[in-house]
Amino acid sequence: MSAHLKVNPIMCEAHGLCAELLPELIRLDDWGYPILDQSEVPPELLGLARRAADACPTLALILEERDR
């Protein structure tokens, strides 16, 4: 299993919840839009990453989980 974070930039409205919930992989730019860590989500952060994706008010944050 491998997982990556993605954001749909058209949907994102800079609520910033994702960076609150997952500061390990997400920081905000000067206007409040998320900058994602592009590398694979480490297993110990998968739960938090799922929570961040679920909490996004516009469902712009996507956690892509793939079987290897």
Added chain:
Amino acid sequence: MGAIAAAGPPGLPRLLAGLGTAGATMTLAEHHAVHGPLPSISSTRLIEVLGHSGLRGRGGADFPTATKLRAVAERRGGSSLVVNGSETEPASSKDRLLLARLPHMVLDGAVLAARAVGAGTVIVKIGDGTPSVLRALEGAVAVRSDDRISFEIVVGPEGYVTGEETAVLHYLARGVAKPTFVPPRPYERGLRGRPTLIQNPETLSQMALIARFGSDWFRELGSDHDPGSALVTISGAVKTPGVYELAFGTSMNDLLAAAGGPTEPLQALLVGGYFGTWVRASQALRLRLSRQDLHSVGCALGSGVLIALGESACGLHESARVIDYLAEQSAGQCGPCVHGLAAIADSVGALADGVAHPQELKRVLRWTAEVRGRGACHHPDGAARFVESALSVFGDELEHHRRERCWAPPAGLPLGGVVEGAREASR
């Protein structure tokens, strides 16, 4: 493998052969007299010949045409063929030239591509700022009765990002000329959920000739890595700006000479248009028109745009105007593009005017790095690349601008319109 016809016409011009200087549109009869009729060729054979020719897309993405065709052909089932005639890069005129003056060349290619992917309709999408293109296309479509393909011409709004592939499809499907968030890619799922092939008019025109004369003929010009000819729109400090057809491998000096030569000593060249890269003249003049040469200085040919900047102009102010334009042209959908490009444009303006905070350069470069890859389309990436190259090539002048006012006259780079006084010729 390769040649279909025994021999094609030698040398240049190829695409622009038979193009008079009077500005008239070539009729179907004239087109056939110059190039011969469109041969019938199977889908498999066409893709094979295109593969052997090494033709790559001329809309800017530089993707192997055969691979793209094959991807759509394999998915079949009601696929569509779209000719992307938007040409929204302000410094490019080649697609408008082809559509307005040589519409049958483009339509030949479109018919071939449509048949190859099993599409029954060719949709030609153009911008609303060029009535001559619309007239030429309508006239051309009206006399093409033997193609067993129906043609549809769709006129959409102008604007830098409206020509982006997903924006074209979005406009055709829903009337909204803005990019969408991909995937799926158009070749997987495009119009009406069907695999859709989108091609640039020059790519289709090259295809129309390759189908006639074969891949060996195509490769007679250029090199193994960069075969064939290309249309290049040359503007800026040259005597006769316009669209020129040149062989790959042509030296930058010969390219400029094709456009009458420089009007003054040059300081830099912008290669690839406004998503492209500034290169110092001393470095640029050693280059040839080849992917390898251009990549070596961090450029790509893009849609074939070359802008010469004379010594008398100010690269910083010219670049500030371009990034202002690019920021304005954001589709307004993605935060990093809307806010990032506006801030970058303000900063570059302040740097050019010599009124920026000492830390401003560092801040702009952080922003250009941060906006990359964070839009639905590549608009922020292209704008960021442009700004980074401007600040690198003209960076030495920042200090000078801080100390005294720069009085350089505007160079009049094309922004939001066709190249002034564009001519067509080939060499």
